[in-house]
Amino acid sequence: MPSTAEILGRPCRAIREKCLPGPVTHAPYPSCVPPASESVGSAWTHKPVCIDSPVEPKIPWCAFTNSNFQGKRGVSVISPKYYNSTYEVSPLSALQSIISSLDPHRYEVPPAAYEVKAMKDKGFGLVATKKLRRGSVFMVDYATILADKEMTMSLRREDGRKLLVEAIGRLEDPQRVLELAVSSKPESKVPIEEDVFKTNAFYQDVGARGFMMVFPEISRMNHACNPNALTRFNETDLSNKVTAFRDILPGEEITISYTPFNLPSQSRRPRLLRGWGFNCTCSLCSLPPNDLAASDARRKRVDLLGPQVIQLVEEGKFEEAIELNNLLMAAMEEEEMLPHMGDYFEIMGRLHQAMGKYAEAKGWYDRAMEEFKGFGLEEEEGVETLKGNIAALVKVIEGGKGGNRKGGKGKGDL
Numbered sequence: 001m002p003s004t005a006e007i008l009g010r011p012c013r014a015i016r017e018k019c020l021p022g023p024v025t026h027a028p029y030p031s032c033v034p035p036a037s038e039s040v041g042s043a044w045t046h047k048p049v050c051i052d053s054p055v056e057p058k059i060p061w062c063a064f065t066n067s068n069f070q071g072k073r074g075v076s077v078i079s080p081k082y083y084n085s086t087y088e089v090s091p092l093s094a095l096q097s098i099i100s101s102l103d104p105h106r107y108e109v110p111p112a113a114y115e116v117k118a119m120k121d122k123g124f125g126l127v128a129t130k131k132l133r134r135g136s137v138f139m140v141d142y143a144t145i146l147a148d149k150e151m152t153m154s155l156r157r158e159d160g161r162k163l164l165v166e167a168i169g170r171l172e173d174p175q176r177v178l179e180l181a182v183s184s185k186p187e188s189k190v191p192i193e194e195d196v197f198k199t200n201a202f203y204q205d206v207g208a209r210g211f212m213m214v215f216p217e218i219s220r221m222n223h224a225c226n227p228n229a230l231t232r233f234n235e236t237d238l239s240n241k242v243t244a245f246r247d248i249l250p251g252e253e254i255t256i257s258y259t260p261f262n263l264p265s266q267s268r269r270p271r272l273l274r275g276w277g278f279n280c281t282c283s284l285c286s287l288p289p290n291d292l293a294a295s296d297a298r299r300k301r302v303d304l305l306g307p308q309v310i311q312l313v314e315e316g317k318f319e320e321a322i323e324l325n326n327l328l329m330a331a332m333e334e335e336e337m338l339p340h341m342g343d344y345f346e347i348m349g350r351l352h353q354a355m356g357k358y359a360e361a362k363g364w365y366d367r368a369m370e371e372f373k374g375f376g377l378e379e380e381e382g383v384e385t386l387k388g389n390i391a392a393l394v395k396v397i398e399g400g401k402g403g404n405r406k407g408g409k410g411k412g413d414l
């Protein structure tokens with residue numbers, strides 16, 4: 001019998017919470033990892049500005065800038081001057097090599113198919129000016145300000161602000177960042193740099209380290225709990241691609257989810273208020289109470305069904321796992337949690353294959369492949385296994401037709 005890992009393998013990620021569709025997230029700052037020794041190389045076009053940290057081990061924190069990055073739009077990084085040796089590759093070295101190795105002229109972005117418009121109760125937002133086809137990448141944005149996740153805990157507030165002022169001020173066009181939305185009340189007198197950063201930064205990892213990052217174009221997109229687009233961050237070039245996961249029509253607002261979007265309203269709304277300071281007014285949160293309760297129930301069901309599918313696979317109950325995975329997919333479809341269903345289709349294929357139902361398995365694999373292709377993911381790590389499975393099944397099925405199963409895979413062989 002194939003193992004759970006063989007059946008679920010890579011797509012298994014999809015039914016675990018952390019891998020559910022969820023674009024950029026805004027996580028609280030996790031606990032401090034002490035920095036350590038490392039010299040700063042020549043990735044920077046400006047002399048770094050550094051400020052001592054009052055927190056042990058009192059490593060200075062600096063604002064580093066490379067004004068050539070992203071077609072001379074520039075990028076600034078705020079981080080400790082060096083990190084300790086717990087990192088195989090220091091996060092700062094990783095960023096330096098990314099930033100200094102990229103050709104400043106390579107930044108081709110799709111022609112804008114959207115415009116910035118004033119939205120009711122949400123400041124500005126992005127609205128499609130053309131039809132954006134499901135699966136198409138219609139925006140590529142690059143990190144412009146990055147601040148190590150520990151910044152607020154390692155620096156005095158005033159010092160953090162000074163580094164932000166330097167980091168933003170050294171960009172070619174500081175207004176591109178400074179004109180983004182702010183969320184503090186005017187009477188709280190929060191300095192603009194800090195307010196803009198707090199309102200617009202998203203949490204992303206580079207290697208083993210988390211950074212808060214501002215993507216000036218993506219920052220104009222409002223949040224929806226049932227969004228129509230998702231972002232995909234690429235840590236090798238600091239780009240963030242935005243893909244439509246259903247057709248978006250001209251005039252429609254383009255939205256992403258700031259939280260993992262499987263969450264029911266009881267957990268996502270406080271999270272948005274805590275992390276982003278707003279009460280969500282998206283169409284899902286604005287549903288009449290009964291409809292919202294029904295949506296919450298579906299989301300909870302999706303959450304429960306994922307682990308149950310895994311459990312059934314572990315117990316070798318493939319037939320029941322198929323039934324449950326069908327229910328899971330139906331609940332996701334009803335809830336429009338559909339960035340792409342490739343992972344789920346692939347699981348169906350593997351389950352059918354494990355049961356010796358080769359024709360059905362191939363049907364599911366083909367659907368999975370179609371989804372991956374539609375979302376430009378056919379070259380993603382792990383999709384080769386799917387390609388291999390499809391090729392193997394074609395052989396088995398063709399061998400079966402001719403009555404010759406020799407060399408073909410038998411029931412349960414994956």
Ligand SMILES: C[S@@+](CC[C@H](N)C(=O)[O-])C[C@H]1O[C@@H](n2cnc3c(N)ncnc32)[C@H](O)[C@@H]1O
Binds near residue numbers: 125199282
């Ligand atoms: C990253 S900005 C998004 C763009 C912003 N609306 C602007 O004018 O540039 C985040 C801010 O937009 C507003 N916002 C985004 N999504 C919202 C939603 N679903 N409901 C209410 N306000 C929202 C909040 O004020 C939030 O602090």
